Amino acid sequence: xxxxxxxxxxxxxxxxxxxxxxxxxxxxxxxxxxxxxxxxxxxxxxxxxxxxxxxxxxxxxxxxxxxxxxxxxxxxxxxxxxxxxxxxxxxxxxxxxxxxxxxxxxxxxxxxxxxxxxxxxxxxxxxxxxxxxxxxxxxxxxxxxxxxxxxxxxxxxxxxxxxxxxxxxxxxxxxxxxxxxxxxxxxxxxxxxxxxxxxxxxxxxxxxxxxxxxxxxxxxxxxxxxxxxxxxxxxxxxxxxxxxxxxxxxxxxxxxxxxxxxxxxxxxxxxxxxxxxxxxxxxxxxxxxxxxxxxxxxxxxxxxxxxxxxxxxxxxxxxxxxxxxxxxxxxxxxxxxxxxxxxxxxxxxxxxxxxxxxxxxxxxxxxxxxxxxxxxxx
Numbered sequence: 001x002x003x004x005x006x007x008x009x010x011x012x013x014x015x016x017x018x019x020x021x022x023x024x025x026x027x028x029x030x031x032x033x034x035x036x037x038x039x040x041x042x043x044x045x046x047x048x049x050x051x052x053x054x055x056x057x058x059x060x061x062x063x064x065x066x067x068x069x070x071x072x073x074x075x076x077x078x079x080x081x082x083x084x085x086x087x088x089x090x091x092x093x094x095x096x097x098x099x100x101x102x103x104x105x106x107x108x109x110x111x112x113x114x115x116x117x118x119x120x121x122x123x124x125x126x127x128x129x130x131x132x133x134x135x136x137x138x139x140x141x142x143x144x145x146x147x148x149x150x151x152x153x154x155x156x157x158x159x160x161x162x163x164x165x166x167x168x169x170x171x172x173x174x175x176x177x178x179x180x181x182x183x184x185x186x187x188x189x190x191x192x193x194x195x196x197x198x199x200x201x202x203x204x205x206x207x208x209x210x211x212x213x214x215x216x217x218x219x220x221x222x223x224x225x226x227x228x229x230x231x232x233x234x235x236x237x238x239x240x241x242x243x244x245x246x247x248x249x250x251x252x253x254x255x256x257x258x259x260x261x262x263x264x265x266x267x268x269x270x271x272x273x274x275x276x277x278x279x280x281x282x283x284x285x286x287x288x289x290x291x292x293x294x295x296x297x298x299x300x301x302x303x304x305x306x307x308x309x310x311x312x313x314x315x316x317x318x319x320x321x322x323x324x325x326x327x328x329x330x331x332x333x334x335x336x337x338x339x340x341x342x343x344x345x346x347x348x349x350x351x352x353x354x355x356x357x358x359x360x361x362x363x364x365x366x367x368x369x370x371x372x373x374x375x376x377x378x
Contacts, residue, residue: 025095025096025098025099026095026125026126028099029095029098029099029103029104029105029106030104030105030128031052031057031104031105031106031128031129031216032105032106032108032125032126032127032128032129033048033105033106033107033108033127033128033129033130033131033212034108034110034121034122034125034127034129034130034131034159035048035107035108035109035110035130035131035133036110036118036130036131036132036133036154036157036158037110037131037132037133037134037135037167037168038133038134038135038136038138038257038258039133039134039136039138039256039257039258039261040133040134040167040204040205040208041063041064041109041110041133042063042064042109042255043205043233044131044133044205044208044209044212045061045062045063045071045107045108045109046061046063046071046230047205047206047209047210047227047230048061048107048131048209048212048213049061049071049107050075050226050227050229050230051209051210051213051218051222051223051226051227052105052107052213052216052218053073053075053226054218054222054223054225054226055213055216055218055222057104057105058073058101058102058103058104058105059071059073059103059104059105059106059107060072060073060094060097060098060101060103060105060106060107061106061107061108061109062080062091062094062107062108062109063109064109064110064111067079067080067365067369068080068082068090068111070094070097071107072101073101073103088111088112088117088120088121090111091108091111091121091124091125092124094106094108095124095125106125108121108125115153115154115156115157118157119156119157122157122158122159122160125159126159126162127159127162128162128163129162129163129164129165129212129215129216130158130159130162130163130164130165130184131164131165131166131167131208131209131212132154132158132164132165132166132167132168132175133167133168133205133208134167134168135150135151135154135168135170135171136258136260136261138257138258138292151171151174152174155171155174155175155177155178156178158175158178158179158182158184159182159184160182160183160184161182161183161184162184163184163185163187163215164179164184164185164186164187165186165187165188165189165208165211165212165215166186166187166188166189167188167189167204167207167208169188172186172188187211187215189204189207189208189211190207190211206224206227206228209223209227210223210224210227233252234252234372234376234377234378235251235252235253235377236249236250236251236252236269236273237249237250237252237375237376237377238250239345239352239375239376241345241346241349241352245352246352246353246354247352248345248348248349248351248352248358249273249352249356249357249358250348250357250358250360250375250377251269251273251357251358251359251360252360252372252377253265253266253359253360253361254284254360254361254362254363254364254368254369254372255364256361257292257362257363258295259295259296259298259299262296262299262361263299266303266359269357273357275354275355276355276357277305277355277356278305278306278307278353278355278356278357279303279304279305279306279307279356279357279358279359280306280307280308280309280310280348280351280356280357280358280359281300281303281306281308281309281310281358281359281361282310282312282358282359282360282361282368282371283296283297283300283309283310283311283312283313283319283361283362284312284313284360284361284362284363284364284365284366284367284368285311285312285313285314285315285316285319285362285363286313286314286315286362286363286365286366287313287314287315288314289315289363290315290318292362292363293313293315293318293319293322293362294318294319294322296361296362297319297322297323297326298322298326300323300361301323301326301327301328306332307332307351307356308332308333308334308351309323309328309332309333309334310334310335310336311333311334311335311336312336312341312362312366312367312368312371313362313363313366313367313368314366316335320333320335336367341367341370342370343374344370344371344374344375345374345375360372
């Protein structure tokens with residue numbers, strides 16, 4: 001019994017010491033921003049960090065999009081190398097890194113999906129400002145397919161006793177009530193990310209980031225100038241594979257992770273691009289997002305004038321069975337071998353034809369990132 005009490009005392013001592021150290025780390029970083037939501041978190045994090053740097057604040061930021069990346073105080077990027085799977089305690093290490101770098105501002109993209117871990121991130125960081133991009137249909141493995149339930153779960157994870165800048169207008173009143181119960185205030189961004197096609201949310205993302213920076217006292221003109229100085233995302237490229245041949249037309253929608261946004265994305269680009277007659281879908285699947293794979297399969301099966309569907313990623317067999325069950329002819333489904341994945345532009349050569357556009361959808365990690373890197377679109 002005595003040993004048990006000693007062990008319990010040691011555990012409590014260690015927990016108390018850890019809490020004390022985290023508290024000191026927080027106090028050493030006066031501006032702490034947590035970016036939450038479904039779509040646009042990485043871009044908004046980048047924009048806010050750029051605005052803070054422009055204001056003279058020594059800023060560290062971390063994004064968790066396709067690859068976890070640090071944005072250092074001088075704007076340089078540093079890829080984070082993980083041993084094993086992502087773990088939420090990674091965020092604590094970033095806080096300590098910000099303190100060592102003598103940063104007075106830290107911007108973290110929320111890396112957790114489950115509500116419990118999102119709340120844990122909020123409690124440890126205790127942000128001075130939180131930013132909510134939107135609440136769209138994604139991560140059904142966690143949130144299910146009931147929109148009301150998904151919104152309520154998201155609302156329950158909002159940080160307490162802070163200021164929230166939100167781009168979510170469809171459920172603005174629910175967010176406002178939830179924030180009030182947690183002693184937080186809400187400012188709505190002048191533009192919403194919820195319904196804009198995700199290639200034009202440069203304006204919507206910018207509006208949300210500028211609204212956040214304005215709450216921190218940064219002049220709007222300076223904030224916009226810093227954001228617009230960043231390189232725009234590589235969404236479309238025409239690639240000449242060899243002299244005299246038709247260029248390969250590649251459209252990057254890999255990061256558009258919900259069907260509603262992907263459909264808007266495709267329709268918007270069909271209006272923009274001339275001579276779009278046939279579509280080749282590059283569908284990157286994920287075994288840890290099985291419901292997303294099936295959702296996208298059902299949507300891809302409805303896309304008109306689809307010449308071929310190329311299955312990539314880690315959830316191919318089940319996704320292929322879903323396509324066959326939906327009546328998609330086996331001849332339209334393709335699965336690349338290792339050589340084709342290693343040389344994706346060469347594998348796409350047969351589709352470099354007038355009127356054909358290759359569209360990457362589903363997810364960017366893994367095979368999607370390799371394809372974009374080969375195409376110079378990373």
